[in-house]
Amino acid sequence: MALRIHALDDSRRGAWDAFVQATPEASFFHLSGWRQVIEDAFGHATYFACAEQDGAIVGVLPMARMRTRLFGDALISTPFCVYGGPVAVTPDAAAALETHARDVMKAIDAPCLEFRRLAAPDPGWTERPALYNTFRRAITGDADTDMKAIPRKQRAMVRKGIQNGLTSVSDGDTDTLFSVYAQSMLNLGTPVFSKRYFRLLAQAFPDAHDVTTVLHEGTPVASVLNFHFREEVLPYYGGGTRAARALAANDFMYWEVMRRAGAERGARLFDFGRSKSGTGAYAFKQNWGFSAQPLHYCYQLREGATLPEHNPTNPKYRLLIAGWRRLPLRLANLLGPPIVRGLG
Numbered sequence: 622m623a624l625r626i627h628a629l630d631d632s633r634r635g636a637w638d639a640f641v642q643a644t645p646e647a648s649f650f651h652l653s654g655w656r657q658v659i660e661d662a663f664g665h666a667t668y669f670a671c672a673e674q675d676g677a678i679v680g681v682l683p684m685a686r687m688r689t690r691l692f693g694d695a696l697i698s699t700p701f702c703v704y705g706g707p708v709a710v711t712p713d714a715a716a717a718l719e720t721h722a723r724d725v726m727k728a729i730d731a732p733c734l735e736f737r738r739l740a741a742p743d744p745g746w747t748e749r750p751a752l753y754n755t756f757r758r759a760i761t762g763d764a765d766t767d768m769k770a771i772p773r774k775q776r777a778m779v780r781k782g783i784q785n786g787l788t789s790v791s792d793g794d795t796d797t798l799f800s801v802y803a804q805s806m807l808n809l810g811t812p813v814f815s816k817r818y819f820r821l822l823a824q825a826f827p828d829a830h831d832v833t834t835v836l837h838e839g840t841p842v843a844s845v846l847n848f849h850f851r852e853e854v855l856p857y858y859g860g861g862t863r864a865a866r867a868l869a870a871n872d873f874m875y876w877e878v879m880r881r882a883g884a885e886r887g888a889r890l891f892d893f894g895r896s897k898s899g900t901g902a903y904a905f906k907q908n909w910g911f912s913a914q915p916l917h918y919c920y921q922l923r924e925g926a927t928l929p930e931h932n933p934t935n936p937k938y939r940l941l942i943a944g945w946r947r948l949p950l951r952l953a954n955l956l957g958p959p960i961v962r963g964l965g
Contacts, residue, residue, distance in 0.1 A: 622675050624713055626721045629653055629669035633678070637671055640678045642851065644710060648739065649850035650702035651683055654825035659685045659701065662818040663962040668696070668725050672714040680709030682718040686731055689963030693929035695733040695920075696726050700965030703755060703895045703916070706736035706743065719743075723921070732926035738917040746919035749928070754913035756893035756906040762883035768876070775872065775908045782873025788836050789877040791885075795819035798832045798858070801844040803954050805860025810942030812957035812964070819846060819858070833881065835865075835874045843870040847878055852889040854882035875909070 629637060634653045641647040656667045665685045672680035683705060688694040698705035707718035726734040739755065742748045760767050768776060799816040806813040823830055829850060835843040845859025856878045861871045875893075882888035893911055896902040907913065920928060945953065 624672055624674045624679070624717055626670050626672055626717055629656060629671060629681075633671060636678050637669075637681055640671075640681060641708070644708055646740070647681070647708045648704040649829070649848050649853070649855060650699055650704050651681055651708055652826070652829075652850075653683075655683055655699060655702065656685075658818075658821045658825045659699075662815065662821050663687075663701075663965070665700065665962070666729075668729075670718065670721055670725075672709060672717050674711075674714070679711055680707060680714035680718050682707040682722060684722060684725065686729060687963060687965050688731075691960065692963035693733075694731060695735055695929050696722070696729070696731040697735045697965070698722070698737060702737065702965075703753075704737055704739045706738050706919075726921070726923070730923075732923045733920055733928060734922075735918060735920040738919060739914075740917075742917040743919045746921060749918040749920065751915055752897055753895045753916040753918065754898060754903065755895045755916055756909075756911035756913060758891055758893075758911050760879055760883050760889060760891050762887065762889065764880050764884065767879060767883060770910065771876075772908065772910045775910070778869045778872035779876045782835075782869035782876075785868050785873075786837065787842075787868060787870060787873045789833055789874065789881075790836065791831050791833050791877075791881055793823055793830070794832050794834065795823050795846065797834055797841050798844040798846055801834070801841050801862055802858060802860045803950065803957075804862050805865075806957070807946065807948065807950055807953045808863065810944075810946040812945070812961040813954060814858070814961055815958035816954075818958075822846065833874060833878050835861075835870045835877065837864065837868055837870065842868060843874040845874055845878060847882070849882065849886055849888065852887060853892050854878060854886065854888040854890070855892040855894060857894060871905075 637653045641651045656669045659665050668684040670682050671678045684698045685700050686696050687700045709715035799819050803813045831847050833845050834841050843861035843865045845856045848855040893906045
């Protein structure tokens with residue numbers, strides 16, 4: 622039978638996700654649940670498509686158009702996600718999905734099309750200047766072995782958290798996560814996502830997420846939302862209160878994520894997510910013994926269009942970041958979501 626491209630609908634969600642789970646090149650961010658999350662949380666139009674042949678899915682491509690007045694317009698696979706782009710098991714399916722992406726770009730008159738690649742850039746595409754790196758490393762599931770694999774200085778920070786009497790809980794409490802995360806983002810001068818966004822993620826991936834929260838004398842001081850995919854754990858949205866640093870709460874938190882995922886869920890790979898070169902988060906992940914792996918964000922532009930660029934390390938954003946840090950928390954939580962919907 623001929624290869625055909627179909628839009629994702631509810632009748633294909635099960636087959637789509639089964640394909641993603643079974644295809645090594647696919648990631649958590651290729652799962653169908655992201656379509657509804659992006660639509661409901663941010664109001665962006667989505668264009669999730671799959672290639673079918675002989676009645677079976679042979680490729681998938683999640684895309685969404687991130688269009689805002691403040692930050693421009695781009696069709697991306699996939700916004701708010703680290704990895705993306707078409708994944709296919711045959712060259713014909715891969716080529717058909719790439720052609721489909723260009724056709725969608727033209728049909729909706731989007732000025733930019735971007736694929737977010739982990740392994741290698743797309744041949745013939747222009748790659749963004751090096752900015753993002755990801756950090757991935759194998760774990761064993763044995764607490765003693767995984768603790769010893771952490772470099773000595775960072776291991777001392779984890780032990781400091783333990784000595785400070787920190788404890789952790791693992792549950793689905795995204796409201797506590799939001800409370801801690803919002804404080805952390807304000808301290809960094811970064812707009813925060815809405816509380817509803819975290820609830821939507823929990824609903825979309827009910828068996829593939831948890832929240833690890835660190836407590837000091839019963840009070841939450843750090844919290845992170847984790848995704849679980851195959852044998853991987855991905856701590857994705859996390860932060861700490863002002864008290865967290867002195868308590869080594871973030872260090873203890875990521876150890877607890879690693880320990881719990883390995884022992885309780887059989888995780889064998891810890892994906893620390895992406896960070897920008899030259900940032901504190903980048904250095905923090907290196908301190909854990911993770912090596913930076915460059916990400917390949919490739920794009921094509923409509924004639925005359927320019928590439929959207931919103932790197933917060935740009936000096937022109939320094940005054941905005943400094944001003945945001947001085948906002949009252951309640952005001953920052955109100956103003957943040959409409960802004961951050963354009964920063965995926």
